[in-house]
Amino acid sequence: MVTGISILGLWGERNYRLKFIEGSLILVGENGCGKTTVLRILYFILARNWPMLMEEDFDIIELESDDKTSCSISTLDLQEMKNYLINVRDLSDDLPMSALREVVTYCGKLATPEKLIECFNMLGFSPELVSRVSSNFEIKSDMLPTSIQKANDWINKHNTGPIIYLPTYRRSERYQQRLEGKIRRHRVYDNIITDIEVVKEGMSDVDETIKQKISEIKKEYAKSSSEVNIKCFKGILTREYENVKALADDYLEPDTISIIFNSVSGNDVFIDNIDQLKKKLLQLLSKNSQYDEYDKIVIYFYQMLVDRFEYLKKLKNL
Template sequence: MFELTSFKIKKLHGYKTYDLKFEDNILIIVGENGAGKTTVLRILHYFLSAQWSILAKFNFDSITAVINGKKYVVKNSDLVATFDFSDRNILMHFPSSARRRFLEMAENHNINEIPLSELEILCNRYDIPFHMIIRELNYFDESGIKKINKKVNQEYQEIRKLLSDIQILYLPTYRRIEQELNTIFRGIDDDDLRHKKRLIHSRDKCNSIELVEFGMKDVERSIESMLNGLKEFARESLNSLTLGYLGDVVEEKYSEVDFSQIKSASDETIKNILGRIEKKILSDNSKAHLFDIIGKVKTGGEINEHAKVICHYFIKLLNFQQELEAKELSITQFCEVCNSYMEDKTFEYTSSSFSFSIVSVNTEKDKHFITLDQLSSGEKQIVSLFSQLYLTEKNNYLVLIDEPELSLSVPWQRKFLMNVKNGGFCAGLIAVTHSPFIYDNELGEYAHGLGEFLEE
């Protein structure tokens, strides 16, 4: 359980104090461009994702957060003393990206507890001799940099552990992306950035994901991964049923079959199950014969031994179908929510073949398929976010969005955050906006002007 009730930034830029209040882990902050709402959201994000070295670069006196009823205080002076290494000479003769990665590891571990495997990866990636890293480690430890504020470090580790139960999903605005690339992609060289179109950067160390670009490659990979997982589950389940079938026949378990499940099953469900069975195992004629037998059972017809054997095995297939449908719920809901934004196309998931497609809606009889790359910018924004929420099989997202109205039409703005909030994956929602349409819905009660939180 995670409950954020207040977040106070004292003397931001040296003179502004904001005391944010939350209800149900939800807050919509309203303000014009230049009001400072993005800065407040960024500070909140870096705090909740425990990115102390980045937070140390902001100008404020202290942060006080109340989480799960407990007050946590973070002082800027402590952050700078403990986590800000920007003015130190450690690893200065190494590539800047290697230096940043090393300092990240130092921030997350005591010096003598950094895993050798991580050091080896660092050395191999940047072609650094292992003995040079060890030498720098010794200097780093002896210099006492990590010992400056051991108590503070322990307290911050407690906050980090508390926040590890939630998954942060942060969406900055397009105009912030270019300014923040060096921050967001701290461990990647400029050359790597030019050659790697990374759409999502996940910080495993702080349980945070920053969705910084609405490209479709990651969406394709998420869909493919989901489909492959469903196929593998179906294959293993059906193999298990086949292997257990002979034993059931020998022990005559079919004689005690309960027909109630079959009688309550719809024809569509029965056809879907039969459709999953390959033709080399069961021909179309055999499937039609099975369908007829099951139909007679449903209508109360005569049930002989042959029908009992078939129904016993088919009930196992029905149970498999129910388990599969539960696993398919994520991709079916993903298609449903995306389709609510589409006017001339539909997202289709075909359960019998474990396939996904986008079909253009037109008057022609033949279906016209399109790709994710052919979607509009607004559609890509919608699809990218919801793929992350629905297709990653995580259910405890705290979603932070900067200006969600960008690239969205007014009707879309009215329902976008509601779709996020009402998803079973959402543990909280915090957004900043200057559009009144974003909260022209049930979120209106959570909307407040930034000035309301400004203390005199």
């Protein structure tokens, strides 16, 4: 398992040595210090996406593993790959224009033969087409630099799981459009191993999760409001309100009462009456234990609003 990554000479001026703690890595830093770039580089190298890694500005990348071995890739190693890479647009004689556009969207303008074959299979090209086009790749087989082959072997051995990459919310980054294409075209085929298992566009997955959570909270608001009405009606009928207990001091504060009242309804019409209701409730609560039957019913209902408020507060924090 990969346990650390060092990026030396990032932008010609920065060196980062990062360790994974129990399989996790958290990056914290000011804007512009390279957090997104580090994540991007980590993704490109683990996915062995050498053409995209070539576009990054660094000197050397070193990976470490739990078996105390390591591998390194330099910009010079990547430059030696140029003869191994295939210009996708050179396949125009073998692929229909529509298919060529799909391949460019997925792989970019430059790609390794392995990546292209993987792409053909993912996009559902016929075996005959894949065989015909890939036959032209054989001449490239001896052009892969030894250093890159060693890195391929090392990463295959130490990173056997899928690569899940969630790009940060920067729509203007140059590779974003390519990722969007992968999302639209990603398919799963039996016995096809792909470098990218899941790709999410920007923060769309987070947006959907937030919307879902808000929807759940709204449903609980409506449900809990109905339950308060039913429980209160039951409590009055069965005279449970006669056993009402003193409220905690926190719930007797004017500001707290306002918050609890606001949790019942977000309508402005209701808010207009809060001060009047709060004043009457505080007068009633000031009697301490000298409550008459009316007082007990009011306090009983207020206690239910308090319980509902605490329940919803916990729900929001989940």
